[in-house]
Amino acid sequence: PKRVLQPGKGPASGHAVCASFDLNTPAYSGRSSEDDREFSTEAGFSWRVGLLSKNFAECDRKHRRSVFITHQALNLTWDSPETRTRRYSATSIEAGVDRLVLDRARLRLSLGVAGGITFVTYKGKSDASCDSPFCNAPDTSGLISGFGLCEIPVSARLSGILGLRGWILGGGREDTFPFKSGPVVSVGFQVN
DSSP states (O other): OOOOOOTTOOSSSSOEEEEEEESOOOBOOSOSSTTSOOEEEEEOOOEEEEEESOOGGGOSOSEEEEEEEEEEEEEEEEOSSSOEEEEEEEEEEEEEEEEEEEEETTEEEEEEEEEEEEEEEEEETTOOOOOSTTTTOOEEEEEEEEEEEEEEESSSSEEEEEEEEEEEEOOOHHHHTTBOOOOEEEEEEEEO
């Protein structure tokens, strides 16, 4: 028999994919001690993609699992004695769970928590050459983050999303510098 799909229903099990772009990147500013040089930071292109186990619009369950990959970018410039810029990136892989807390016809809100690992790397023109086996290895740190997702349905298959997230627990300044804990606002879309 021929399979008939209901409008807005896909042949899969109701998974959803989301992608968003960060509007800000929390960063350390200034110097941490009198021995440090003054520096400034400028946010680069930062994004987050995720696979969600459920599309809340198509199921009765109020919680779902997720996997996210996040990439943040910062340019850090030291102002003296000579101007020097490094490009830093922090890439995180997190697994989490969120729960639906508000469900209206034109708005869904979920809150969740995720845990994973982040890798911080950098590039700069004046960096010294690598002289040991692990000198180019990224700084790594475990993290736990909280997040909220606001879904605004545009069609049966597409929703706009507004996200808010931040590290609850993570590595120290030396593990994640120049990235720091703080709220991150993002905008994007979800495909059901």
